[in-house]
Amino acid sequence: MNFLAPWMLYGLAAIAAPIAIHLWRRRQIQAIPFGSLRFLKAIASRTRRSSRVENLLLLFLRCLLFALIVAAAARPVMLARSAQLFGGEVPRTVILIIDHSASMGARAGGQTRLEAAKACALSVFDDLKQGDRVAVIAASDRAGLLVAEPTIDRDVARKAVAGIRLTETRGDFAPALREAGKITAKAERGLRQVFLFTDSQETGWRPTLAHPEAVFDLPWKQETPQLVVVRPDDLSPRNACIKELRLLSPFLVGGSTFRGVATVENLSSAPLHDLVQITIGNERAGQRPVDAAPGATVEVPFEFEAPGVEGSWARGTARLSGDDLPADDAYYFSIPVYRPPRVTLAEGTQLGPERLRPSFFLRKALEAGGAIRVRTISAAALDDTGLEGQSAVFLADPGRLSDRAIARLERFLESGGTVALFPGDQTRPADAPAFLPARPTAPRDLPPGRQPVRIADSAHPLFADAWDNGTPFPALPQKRLLDWKLTPQAAVLLTLGAGEGAEGGAPFLIQGERGPGRVLIVNASADRTWGDFPLSPAFLPLVQQIARYSATQPGRATRLSVGDPLTLPPNLPRNKPLALTLPSGEARTRPADAAADSRTVLLERADASGFYSASAGEETAIFPVNVDRAESDLKAAPPEALEKATAPLALTQLTGRDALTQWLQKSKGLVPFWPFLLGAALAVFILEAVLANLVARRRAQGEAITIATGRLTRRRTV
Template sequence: MTFLNAIMLLGLAAVAIPIIIHILNRRRAQLVDWAAMQFLEESLTSRSRRILIEEILLMLLRCLLLGMLAFALARPFLRTGRLLVADTADAQDIAIVLDGSLSMTLESAGASSFQRAADEARQVLEVCRAGDAVSVVLAGPTAQPVVATPLSDLDAVRRELEGLRPAGGSMDVPRALNEAVRSLAAGSNLAKKIILITDGHKIGWDLDGRKRWAFLAEEAKESLPAAPVVIVRTLQIPKQWRNVCVGGLRLARAVVGTDRPVRISVTVANTGVGDLEPEGVRLAVDGVELEARLPTAGGQARPTGRIAEGASATVEFDHHFKASGPHVVSAAVLCPDDLPGDNQALHVVNVLKRLPVLVIAGERSTRPLGGDADFLQIALAPPSEERPDPAENLIEPKLVVASDVASVKDFDEYSVVVLADVPRLPASAAERLARYVQGGGGVLIAPGQKADKDFYSGWTGPDGKRITGCRLVEFIDLPVADGAEQRFVHVAPNTIDHPALKLLADPSVSDLASAQIKRRWVLASDDEPGVSVGAAMDNAEPYLIQRQAALGFVLTLAVPLDREFSDLPVHECYLPMVHELVYYLAAPSQPPMNIQPGQQIAFPIPGQISHGDVAEVFTPDGQRHAAELRQRRPDAHRGWLATFSHTAAAGLYRLALPDKALGELATRPAVARNADGVGGVPFVVPGNPEESKLLTLAPEDYARAAEFVNLKRAETLSELTHAIKGGVPGSEIWRVLAVLCAALLLAEILTTRAIALRRQVHLARPVAFGTDQADVEAFRERARQLLQTPSPRKEVPAK
């Protein structure tokens, strides 16, 4: 507590006045001896005690009255918060950053955290002074400038806040603050402030990314006259809340075809407080509900509905997509909770009818299964009882001998290219294949004994780096000595780290580890970004090396895929291994249907585009926006491309195109327009499952951020508003003291009146000796007689 008129505290000396008067009154009393006093001592003692109490009570009331009056005149100021920013009279530019993440939809006291954040933003506008200008940034996975430049028209800013909705996903704090700095740079005032209103969720702050925070500090230093004050207002979230979320929706294969079913795994997690028991998990495809199943918790053999706090469970479905094209798969957990926004997950599956694969073999053979790629070709399109015709398989292989590779006009017509024991490629073909990988194509290299190690080790891409990501050191052939046992090496399952081989890593379900390798290449991986060893053999030599080249991947095996070098083709794992490798390499060549927040939608148009055709996108909030139509680059696929960049919000997007541009896709259930006219090719921006865990920031986390920016924490709304309008959070309490003074004065008057009535000091009680009819003379005479009559004496008995 402070005093705005402290000199008036000298008035507290007046408290001594009632005490002095009380002492002086007691000293002024005189003692008078009176013979009859002995009969009244007992009565006077009781009366004196009561009088003393009454006088002390009156004295205290008068002292309190004078003291309270002195306090009121001193104007006491009671602080309710801290002074975050030094007061200044200059106009200021203010950037308000609203946390629009999924966790801000959590409700408390009938309002979501985002609604409370918007209300506090309006309170900030109310306390802005003349000349202040305000901009607004909606922070989510990307930063959306709602009011891009600071406006002094605060009513316009209020209107923008009215229709604002959370973006979903996780808030990227460094990106949001960078956007706020850019908006402040467009303002004209010298004083700069950033207000971040959030629920304190730790996800998205990226405190380990020190380079990003250092870039933010450097950006603010270069673009602003002074480093802005970043005021973080952290809203309170409930301590007890219930939440179960869909933590993931994953398909067993990266490429899905119409040839066979695919397994869909749904992960359900309990991120709230206390155990929960969902009714089940429901799977739907293109809006058609298929079935609902109970989740299976970890370590349990049978499905159970109960999920313990902090635990997760899995539900698995098998579904056969009969039609090619995009399909929207949704998984929803049936459980009412406090954060319903994460109870559903969406995933777009682009189902293929054909997956063209080009197999380039070193040479043909007239012997059955004697060629370099004969086993591989059969494995890619195997006949079966259900599909006796190989043409019904998803993978459509085309075999070309290395000497005829010049006949391949365009590698872009194939999703994957396989080099099976190819000695070397012509320079033109090697250059075109390198560009093919850079554009998103996949290449699988299985070099044989005839492979030219100088060619593969010197084969570089447009970036000047080795296209294979490794060197072919030497070819090893394990000879058999007379009378000696054949020596082999094997793939070590515990070294498998590549996604395409994960299904084969368990020896209990795969026989990959038993495959005998007798001839192989020794590979030496490059120490370059994007190069990794996906599996090794039991002699520690690499078995598979991957290199990511721009958009595509190259996989190099140490062993060819035919029978001459290992017995792998006769093992059960051979077919699924070949298929998984092809699916993995083909995935980047497919248009991405599940994209990250802020990633551009880029859809290659399969049909025709005419002059005047337009493309538009329906966003998750129901808004309609124009998309861009442009021709593809000459060095990439031919045709047209539809692009859209505003994908900050999590949810389902639909790219609407004319039917002739979509071709047969226009008839697919996931693409066709509904009764409201909404339709188009679906795309999904997934949310971040970590957003559902509500991990709040600790004081040391704020301290780490404060190493790069001038960060202040506003614990109350009062601290926040005073940081804008100036002054110290708090209020004067002299009015309260004035009311107390009036109450004390009234109490003193009433107490004085009550004491006076008790003592009856204002009344004179008359004493009457006899009546008016009494004879005074007769009374006097009777008195004389009584006085003259001697009083009778008692006789004292003789001793």
């Protein structure tokens, strides 16, 4: 027998009430002194026995009455072979939850798991009886209420189930289960059943298992519906994914080498032998073999000649050949296409011969090769010079900058630009702008001779293709530098000298982030006042690397997953209308919004993987969106974990359609039993009343006799 409201059984504790009253009354028995017990003893044995039997019988009937009422309130249902004999089955409210997250696209047994789940869900309709109502919820990372109000129109519900499509979203059953709880709370009286058709992926259950009380809240506890979790199968689909792709080349230059590392995870129980194919734009760039043991994660480096790509961004795809879950076989990425940097060179003084100015050597280095466009202004002209379209601002010993200039530079940094500072004699600690990643303290003279330079991060884009173990950074003929107090956000990329500082030298190249922008400090004067760095062979390549590095868009390596929102990138102008294109080709427009910033949402939710592009004016941004790799691990949650999380609900875990069919058969013929209990309670009530009345009447008969007193005995005659 099952109970639809088992919590009512706690009311059985109320049976203690008549027992307690009975025992209390017995304790209240009064002691009465009496003249003689002679006559009482003569009749005691007869009356006491019957009195005790009557009292116990009345107590039993009263307890039984309580128990029957409480049991009826718990709404018991039981299987009955002939349901009609007992008035038919309990009307049901059935809620079907179908998981259509990305993992349900895994193929097992010749069909996707979603197709199998839908087939199982539709088989429930065959079991429905007249009066049963159905609601349908599609579960991904949120609950889609396809049929929110339980309906007796099964065609509507069937169509809703059949129309469920596979998504690329991650799975989270908590929202759907909460909605199911709300529906059961509003459902009409009767049996409530919640079916969850899912691959029962562990990652999908994680939020529920972490906080089950937040999911199985009050409506679940009050209505206690039956929860049936149906897995389509217990097979282990073959699956591997490209978990991550790391680009080593900061930008794409047609014809030059393009490098990166793909991280491949084998989530199958079989070894993986596959190829990682890299595509740039529409051209196949190359492929690399990958071999991974079951459960292993391997890194696959690649290096290809980059094809020519038009535009400011190139779209790339890394792809595996294919397995049972295609959704995670492709990894989308974007890489900026190289375009010549545009640099504004602001120098502190423009007096004296040109070759003695701080900007002289910088301009020469930047203009070498003709790939970089340079304009030179004074530091004071920063107040009024616009920096739009520039990729970097080089400050050559600018001295104290005005507040207006500092504000302009900060806006420039917020738009993704790069500021590179070369200090000099005019650099004062008190004049240092707040956006610098370090504070200058005092100048320091170095020992004579060349100072060794050590690269802290050889993988940094500044040093890529320039210096490595084979081509070390040359020692520099520096005589002086500034000591800097680093902020927590500062990163030291180069150190100069030995035996000083945490890295064994003084910071020579310091990088900081300011929003999407970058700030670089080169701890040397741009002229020869602090040493012959401008004449060293490292000067030109370092300056040009800084310029090229500034031309790359920071923050483009952000990893977006399906379901994430898209925010406005910093490089797009705010004063122009914006066009957003989805992977499906759908285009949306957005008017210009000068108040927009990097927190402005362009799209609430990316529903599909692929490339989303946003363009405003001449600027374009690409958003590669991938399927959340949490969906790649198809491992099911342990059954005992689900039992524990759903306790004390009645949970049934089934696998396959056959198991579901059998379970549906067994649960047929549920008959409401509480009417019979109520009838029995009524009969007990009447019996108790009759018995109590009989007892009372018997007791009232004791007053019928009056013993006459005062009559003098007639004497016999003497």
